[in-house]
Amino acid sequence: MTCLVDVLYPEIAESAAALLADLGLGVDVPAAQTCCGQPALNAGHPGAARRTARTLLEAFERSEAVVAPSGSCAAMVRLHLPRLFHGTPEEAIARNLAAKTFELSEFLVDVLQVERIAGTFSATVTYHDSCHGLRGLRVGGQGRRLLEGIRGLRLVEMERSDACCGFGGTFSIRLPELATAMADDELDRARSAGADMLVGGDAGCLMHLAGRAARTGGPRPIHLAVLLAQARGLEVTGP
Amino acid sequence: MSTFRERARLQLATPELARTIGHAMDVRAEARERVLDGVDVETMRAAARAIRAHTIANLPQYLERFSDAAEAHGASVFFASTAAEAVAHIRRIVREREGRLVVKSKSMVAEEIGLNEALARDGVEVVETDLGEHIVQIANERPSHITVPAVHKTRAEVRELFERVYGARLSDDPAEITRFARDVLRDRFLNADVGITGVNFAVASTGSLVIVTNEGNGRMCTSLPRVHIAVMGMERIVPSFRELSLLLPLLTASATGQRMTAYVNVVNGPRRTGEPDGPEELHIVVLDNGRSAMLPTEYRSVLHCIRCGACQNVCPVFRQVGGHAYGGVYGGPIGAVLAPLMDGFESAGDLPQASTLCGACSDACPVGIPIHELLIALRRDAGAERASLAERIGFALWGRLWSSSLGYRASVRVARLGQRLVARGGRIRRAPFPLSRWTADRDLPALAKRSFRERWRRAGGA
Numbered sequence A: 001m002t003c004l005v006d007v008l009y010p011e012i013a014e015s016a017a018a019l020l021a022d023l024g025l026g027v028d029v030p031a032a033q034t035c036c037g038q039p040a041l042n043a044g045h046p047g048a049a050r051r052t053a054r055t056l057l058e059a060f061e062r063s064e065a066v067v068a069p070s071g072s073c074a075a076m077v078r079l080h081l082p083r084l085f086h087g088t089p090e091e092a093i094a095r096n097l098a099a100k101t102f103e104l105s106e107f108l109v110d111v112l113q114v115e116r117i118a119g120t121f122s123a124t125v126t127y128h129d130s131c132h133g134l135r136g137l138r139v140g141g142q143g144r145r146l147l148e149g150i151r152g153l154r155l156v157e158m159e160r161s162d163a164c165c166g167f168g169g170t171f172s173i174r175l176p177e178l179a180t181a182m183a184d185d186e187l188d189r190a191r192s193a194g195a196d197m198l199v200g201g202d203a204g205c206l207m208h209l210a211g212r213a214a215r216t217g218g219p220r221p222i223h224l225a226v227l228l229a230q231a232r233g234l235e236v237t238g239p
Numbered sequence B: 001m002s003t004f005r006e007r008a009r010l011q012l013a014t015p016e017l018a019r020t021i022g023h024a025m026d027v028r029a030e031a032r033e034r035v036l037d038g039v040d041v042e043t044m045r046a047a048a049r050a051i052r053a054h055t056i057a058n059l060p061q062y063l064e065r066f067s068d069a070a071e072a073h074g075a076s077v078f079f080a081s082t083a084a085e086a087v088a089h090i091r092r093i094v095r096e097r098e099g100r101l102v103v104k105s106k107s108m109v110a111e112e113i114g115l116n117e118a119l120a121r122d123g124v125e126v127v128e129t130d131l132g133e134h135i136v137q138i139a140n141e142r143p144s145h146i147t148v149p150a151v152h153k154t155r156a157e158v159r160e161l162f163e164r165v166y167g168a169r170l171s172d173d174p175a176e177i178t179r180f181a182r183d184v185l186r187d188r189f190l191n192a193d194v195g196i197t198g199v200n201f202a203v204a205s206t207g208s209l210v211i212v213t214n215e216g217n218g219r220m221c222t223s224l225p226r227v228h229i230a231v232m233g234m235e236r237i238v239p240s241f242r243e244l245s246l247l248l249p250l251l252t253a254s255a256t257g258q259r260m261t262a263y264v265n266v267v268n269g270p271r272r273t274g275e276p277d278g279p280e281e282l283h284i285v286v287l288d289n290g291r292s293a294m295l296p297t298e299y300r301s302v303l304h305c306i307r308c309g310a311c312q313n314v315c316p317v318f319r320q321v322g323g324h325a326y327g328g329v330y331g332g333p334i335g336a337v338l339a340p341l342m343d344g345f346e347s348a349g350d351l352p353q354a355s356t357l358c359g360a361c362s363d364a365c366p367v368g369i370p371i372h373e374l375l376i377a378l379r380r381d382a383g384a385e386r387a388s389l390a391e392r393i394g395f396a397l398w399g400r401l402w403s404s405s406l407g408y409r410a411s412v413r414v415a416r417l418g419q420r421l422v423a424r425g426g427r428i429r430r431a432p433f434p435l436s437r438w439t440a441d442r443d444l445p446a447l448a449k450r451s452f453r454e455r456w457r458r459a460g461g462a
Helices: A003-008 A010-022 A038-043 A046-059 A071-084 A091-099 A104-111 A131-137 A141-148 A176-192 A203-216 A224-232 B004-012 B015-035 B041-057 B059-072 B083-096 B108-113 B115-121 B131-138 B155-166 B174-191 B217-223 B241-256 B300-304 B310-314 B332-343 B360-364 B371-386 B389-401 B405-421 B452-458
Strands: A066-068 A101-103 A119-127 A150-155 A197-200 A220-223 B076-080 B101-104 B125-128 B194-197 B201-203 B208-213 B227-233 B263-267 B281-287
Touching: A003 A010, A003 A203, A003 B405, A003 B452, A010 A104, A010 A224, A010 B452, A038 A046, A038 A071, A038 B371, A038 B389, A046 A071, A046 A091, A046 B389, A066 A071, A066 A104, A071 A091, A071 A101, A071 A131, A091 A101, A101 A104, A104 A141, A104 A224, A119 A141, A119 A224, A131 B360, A141 A150, A141 A224, A150 A224, A176 A197, A176 A203, A176 B004, A197 A203, A197 A224, A203 A220, A220 A224, B004 B015, B015 B241, B015 B310, B041 B059, B041 B241, B041 B300, B059 B076, B059 B201, B059 B208, B059 B281, B076 B083, B083 B108, B083 B115, B083 B194, B083 B227, B083 B281, B101 B174, B101 B217, B108 B115, B108 B227, B108 B281, B115 B125, B125 B131, B131 B155, B131 B174, B155 B174, B174 B217, B194 B217, B201 B241, B208 B217, B208 B227, B208 B241, B217 B227, B217 B263, B300 B332, B310 B332, B310 B360, B332 B360, B332 B371, B360 B371, B389 B405
Parallel strands: A066 A101, A119 A150, A119 A197, A197 A220, B076 B281, B101 B125, B101 B194, B194 B227, B227 B281
Antiparallel strands: B201 B208, B208 B263
């Protein structure tokens, strides 16, 4: 679910859940989960990270597979939680959770073997590879694959689509001028590619880019799950 | 002492800088991809990492072997445990040989120990002979990149600099500027008493020094003056030429996208009887300066670094602000790891924060140093000393509150009440500190009226 999506962008989680249900899967959202702990771990506070991450260990212990609409949170669970709980009684549970956690596009393409998602969405879009999905989980092509099946959609590649957008969690608050310069750089590249939308798989990056685009204009950032659900004409419950 | 943020802002004030650096970095990254095309990079990286890990794990033995072999060739080897010891030793050699003019080939370790400044204070003229390094020297600056020291300078800036310093009339044509620099330097090479160089690799089995350059200045420095002094970090060791055959092309491919640099210089001691040229003396200075203290720590792998600068070439932060923003000798991702370890958290504790943790550095590192993971560990260690009380209390409180969904939901409800003061139409344009740092240049989305979990429950999902 991811905490950022839960409180800021519920439509992303709803879209993701709708997509999974559309494919015939039973979706469960355990209420006990809060946050994977990444903000604290990356800011240098592993103790606080362990406390919040523990809620995930309990919440998902019985789940068959855990799907996050975020490469960053999925990477945290898969790569960092086993280390964060290394040497504690929860280590085995953390390893088990890591083994069954997936980023959404990765889950659709690699696990469910979805070849294409049929739907219609009229836009010229470019794809932003989020760092933790791309370099942490080696996820990148899957999102593009899913977009290929959408009627009316044109996918254009921007230069350096694998470059960081400048969000970086607490980085975006600690070094705001630098983060903004990096967002401008990315929005410029997306604009030069001729895109009117910038598709990504991570709410953090999109929040950063959308926040900047709101001030300076530029392609509108949109989450892959939202685009796919809209293209399929899936209903999300709304507020 | 300024902060990284202050220095970064200074660099960002000149948008041209990011363009200049960005272009140069792209050229290098593309060249690197071209030269590594069809190469099994992962296998090479794994092999290189294994070599470096083995060498560093057995560093004392290899250093001893190197030292014995080099001395057998007639070199003298000095182990300096601090920068001050290294500088004092080199000053003594130059003074005793009555050195007046020193020609120098690029060396980051010489920068690290402040060698040029110390020799200048003794009245010795030091001339940097790598063109980029020479540009930086006459501009009274520091190198801004490990292998491309003047990457932050445009052609026009270089021309103006040469005109101002040498009174020459030049065009922006790099070839013309280079020709001019060559003439200036040729005279210096022929008249120098001492040549000082860095070392890219020191081969333990043979006592050889390996120096790579693209301008041939390295071998002018090692062959023309009477005395050659080589300075190296103690981690520059490779066991033998066998390992070098992998690490050398990996260095040049990662640094500049070349299969091989124009010059690869192998130095096996000073001139021997009967040889027509070469220096009369060779002095090798092996520097510790905090390195051995890193050996038993989780940061040991930073000593695997071969100083190729690939992490700088791909770093999205570096390309915006350049090396000077890091405030020390080593900039970019590897510098953000090295500086706090060498200089302490007091002066460099904010550098590990100068990263989005995007991982491009770790991906590019040819010897597989998990650079961004080391940055996370340094944030933890630095935080114990440096994090503000507010930050520490904030994260501790957050950790407790969000350790249950009850606390999570309660905090979201409170925040939702609070945002009524600042949110308009689903967005926040001005927020109080610390979020004001975000809203200064970006909108912040307001918290949704109902969270996903609330909507999900209402819809009967759980």
